[in-house]
Amino acid sequence: MSILNVMWSGDSAFASVHKVHLQILAQVEPATTINTWLLQGSARGCVAKIGETREWHLSSNQLKGKRFWKLLTLWIQARFYHALNQSDVRVLLLDGLGTARALLPVLKKLPQLRAVVLFHGATRISAADRKSLSRLPASQLTLAAVSQTLANALEADLQIPVITLRSALDPLGFRSRLLSREQARARLQLPVDSTPVVGAVGRLVGKKGFACLIEAFAEALIQRPQLRLVIIGEGQARAALEAQVNQLGLRDKVLLPGNLDDAATLYRAFDWVAIPSLEEGLGLILQEAVMAGVPVLASELAVFREQLAEAGCYVATEDATAWSEALIQAFSVASVSVAAAQSTVLSPDDAWLDFSQVARRLLSCSE
Structure with a gap:
């Protein structure tokens, strides 16, 4: 069978x-x-x-x-x-x-x-x-x-x-494939020094909120001029996002490398991962970032609170000012502590065990 x-x-x-x-x-x-x-x-x-x-x-x-x-x-x-x-x-x-x-x-x-x-x-x-x-x-x-x-x-x-x-990833397998910070930054052609970098991953479509993120990033640069932004993904909104980047004069600050087969190995290139989605069924990017030891800024969505509870850093959806303030504040806190707290709440090992058990039961040919 x-x-x-x-x-x-x-x-x-x-x-x-x-x-x-x-x-x-x-x-x-x-x-x-x-x-x-x-x-x-x-x-x-x-x-x-x-x-x-x-x-x-x-x-x-x-x-x-x-x-x-x-x-x-x-x-x-x-x-x-x-x-x-x-x-x-x-x-x-x-x-x-x-x-x-x-x-x-x-x-x-x-x-x-x-x-x-x-x-x-x-x-x-x-x-x-x-x-x-x-x-x-x-x-x-x-x-x-x-x-x-x-x-x-x-x-x-x-x-x-x-x-x-609830979808989950094998923590051991996922972490074993991660590149080091230096390797990941070299892969993305980013400075391998202490330059602060915000990362985002997802399809380039409206509901992912990347236009808001770019606008917020431009505002944050006034106080954090060393910031860089990388958005990995591809989609129908690419032309509009590229035009926005050009209009804001951010071509040297924002990188849109398209789809990368090894995107899941690159999280350690980032100091923070931003997820400005307007809606999500789950958001595996959140789990991947947390398992990589990178703290997450996420939209104020119930599905993100379901996973990170009070350890999450939440920002109002489609509010560029709020996102700008959140980006500025992110680099004023101990990001290592935030990442550790988020990992404790997400509990990837327990999540993977629960996921595996439910998946086996659902797909059992003997049911």
């Missing part, structure tokens, strides 16, 4: 989602076979391409049944049915609501299969979604979310139980 990992897209922009699935699937019994479907995109950009990987090359319009593709929805579902019926798959790990919309109608005809739908962030749920999710019995469908905050919100909306599978 095997598990099928179904991803919405193989695009590198979904790297954080890929990483979560990779961590979950690493917990299954060694004898279990795992294969992957990519509904969109290529396996080339997907770190969660586990086992035999099938690329379906479907567009968003095809998957969502938009325009004339609505007429071919049953044809696409028939292809899914045939592929599943010919396999020994018993458990499917589905990446979010979009993937569930495409696959759950098929599962009604395959009662021997069980699906786990993993929600990575807030999503718009329609009446049709509620109906679809309620049609399958609890023995065949499990809903899970990457944080307690997200699980509570989904449960209130759907009126269906949602399990919390």
